[in-house]
Amino acid sequence: MKPIAIFLLIFACMVAGFSGAILYNYFSLNTAQAQLVQLHANAALHDKLINEPYQQERAEVERRQVSPFKMISLDSPDLTERQKYLMLIMSKIRDNWIVDDSMRGKECRVNIQFQSDGALASVSVLDGDYNLCVSGLSAIQKGSPYPMSTDPHVYDSLKNITTTLSPQIR
Template sequence: MAKSDFTWPLGISAGIHIGAIVVLAASVSFDDKPKVVSQASAPAVQAVVIDQKQVNERVERIKQQREDEARKEKARQDELERQAQEARKAREREQQRLKQLETERKQKELETKRANDAAQAAKLKQQQEKEAAAKAEAVRKQKEQERKVAEEAARKAEEKRKQEEAAAKRAEEERKRKAEEERQRKAAAEAKAQQEREMAEALAAEQAALSKARNQQVLTETQRYQAMIRSTIQRHLVVNESMRGKSCRVFIRLARDGFVTASQTLDGDQVVCRAAKAAINQAGRLPVSQEADVYEKLKEINLTVSPEFN
């Protein structure tokens, strides 16, 4: 700020001096022959010189004024800086004082809290001791009550024991009576069960004999019809000498009336298998029994076809 204050008057002074120099230069003639200056031009030169002096004085006054203002401004800035430093120091002292007050406040709060905690602990201890005494009294009364209850329970238990002994004696007598009745009942039931087992065994033996006889009959009928089926196939089988000693195993599915619903060669000589397949298809219907259990054995059969030669 002081630098700008000095720059302005110096600029004004420089401008005035430059203007004066220009005026003087304009008034000087550069002709070879010097001109005689008339007496009348002397006042003008004197006026210029006087004006220049006044300008210089004016410049000096302005310069002096600016310097005074600069000193005053510096003094003012110094005063402001001093006040700022004092304010900063005062603020730091205030902050230190506040910090000290805060420390003291926290210390007092801590002391107050400790006092409150101690009072609370003492109160709690007193309350716990009171509760412990009340609990001990309650335990004493409870034990006294339990003793009385135990004595009453022992008395009742003794009465109950005597009653139970009498009841057990009666129950034993009742048990023996029921056991005798149960023994007699079981003996009768065992005799009846034995009789029923014997009857069942006899019936089962009879059924087994009948079933065996029927199974034998079914087997015989099945074999008979298989022989009839094989004979029917043989009647339709076209044979040649190349088939001698060879055979083919075939699968046949029959309807209830003997109609061939499916046939398939399983294994064997290919020539014999083709001939057997053709013979089965040509027969179309094969012998079957009208009895259901025999038909069950015949509805799906595997037969071995072996060409017969006369």
């Protein structure tokens, strides 16, 4: 074989090799870009699957905040000191109480006894729906200590409260 033919053969192989390498790199780059797009899509889906239920759950909890009594302003001149403290106690229970739709229309009667500093002395279920009572007891225990009047007569009227917890689910 003549030297020129050998040179052309070597040159053709080099060009083919470079072309193959260039094509390989081109397809590898396109594949990598497609994989990157897929990773971004998967990450967005992952965030949606993780964060969306949490956001929905948080919105649901806020929506289901309960109101065991009609709201009256604590600044109302018509309220006695006993009524104001009773409202503060019930408000603290409400703020810690989480209910769900299964508790709609159900009740739980509880007896709550307080120490003079507002700490719980005892809390007991008298009767009612089991799940609602468990939820209510948890809210009552989380709320301790409660605001308590320094007036001995008001404290005497509040140290032993029996109430019915009944969620008002909106």
